[in-house]
Amino acid sequence: MTISSRFSVAIHVLSLLELNKEGVNTSEFIADSVNTNPVVIRRIMGMLNKAGMVKVRSGVAGTKLLRPVSEITLLDIYRAVQVVEEDALFSIHDKPNPKCPVGRNIQISIEPIFSSAQAALELTLERVTLQDIVKSIQDADMDTEATTCK
Amino acid sequence: MTISSRFSVAIHVLSLLELNKEGVNTSEFIADSVNTNPVVIRRIMGMLNKAGMVKVRSGVAGTKLLRPVSEITLLDIYRAVQVVEEDALFSIHDKPNPKCPVGRNIQISIEPIFSSAQAALELTLERVTLQDIVKSIQDADMDTEATTCK
DNA sequence: CTTTTGTGTAACTATTATTGTTACAGTGAG
DNA sequence: CTCACTGTAACAATAATAGTTACACAAAAG
Structure with missing residues (x-):
């Protein structure tokens, strides 16, 4: 799992949009950086579009960030791409036997713990912004010889 | 996901073993409480056995807990059933384009954040013991009319 | 207006994980 | 020896992921 x-x-995509904000970011260009198929990028872009994080218009080349990187948290992104459904990171087996004391109470006993574990994870993601990532990429790249994507 | x-x-299984420690816990009996197939239980039991949490012998009916419930954390269980491979809750797309500044630095930039988010989740699980769960089940069951599993 | 380029999306494939199920060999208590 | 139970292989059904092809539609550029 x-x-x-x-x-x-x-x-990756959003960081690239920031670092290449002067360029024209087509799905093909982005796919080349990620090393995947352009359709995969367009699908993800569609989700980020719905979440109001990027502006992308059908037929028109190039996607733009709609919000400053300092105002986009990793949690926003995590939610946008629907990696996990609302409050359902952990799955609990359904229909345990109600005739058994354990069966009829296990769900209610476990749920709050699963919720708080998930919340702890999400809080960590919320504390990191896209700006932190972009800076980290830039810092890491100072060691590397300067080649560009293009 | x-x-x-x-x-x-x-x-559920481990809680049942504790609450029914006087009884003979066969995979069929446990499966009835969980409401699944006995083979599913045996598979999970095999994992808990390898982790040294239960004693189960082939051919011999009944599984026993090997450690006191106060010394089994949810993290122990989580690890035992191999829900997530070591330090790999999040997956990072491999082989991003090394010719791109983002591509060649994204992994190293994201990894520590993913690690700490995972650690936050695991820490939450580590702080809860099986004893807490058993107590919660018992408390919740005080409202219910007293029926038994058997 | 037509051409060209790129986006949106459907459809299909391959791969993997999960959960449930049947079947049966092997173990050990009585 | 018999019987009940465990361990495990094998298989099916389901679902999610990731990649790919194909094509309709949008709109910018000429």
Whole structure:
């Protein structure tokens, strides 16, 4: 079990949009950076579009960020790409036997713990903004020889 | 995406072993409480056995807890049933384009954040013991009319 | 207006994980 | 020895993911 790579791809895409804000970011260009198929990018872009994070128009080349990177948290992105349904990171087996004391009480006993574990994870993501990621990428890249994507 | 119900089933099973420690807990009996197939229980039991949490012998009816419930955390169980591979709750798309500044630095930039989000989740699970769950089940059951599993 | 380029989306495939199920070999208590 | 139970293989059904092809539609550019 892993959380879908849609999340990491979305972070990649949005970072690229920021670092290449002067350029024309087509799905093909982005796909080349991510190393995947342009349709995969368009699907993710559609989700980010619905979440109001990017502006993308059908037929028109190039996607733009709609919000400053300092105001986009990783939690926003996580939610946008629907990696996990609302409050359902953990799944609980349904229909345990109500005739059994454990069966009829296990769900109510476990739920709050699963909720708080999920909340702890989400809080961590909420504390990191896209700006932090972009800065980290820039810092890491100072060691590297300066080649561009294009 | 959800975390496998193996986890909640394992918590259910171990709670039942504690609350029914005087009884003979066969996979069929447990399966009836969980409302699933006995083979599903045996598979999970095999994992808990390997983790040293229960004693189960082939051919011999009945599983026993090997450790006191106060010394089994939900994280122990989570690890035992291999819901998530070591440090890999989130997946990062592999082989991003090294010719791109974002592509060649995204992994190193994201990894520590994913790690700490995962750690936050795991810490929450570590702070809850099986004893807490058992107590919660008992408390919740005081409202209910007293029927038994058997 | 036509051409060209790019986006949106449907449809299909391959892969993987989960959950449930049947079947049966092997173990050990009585 | 018999019987009940566990361990495990094998298989099916379901679902999610990720990649791919194909094509309709949008709109910018000429």
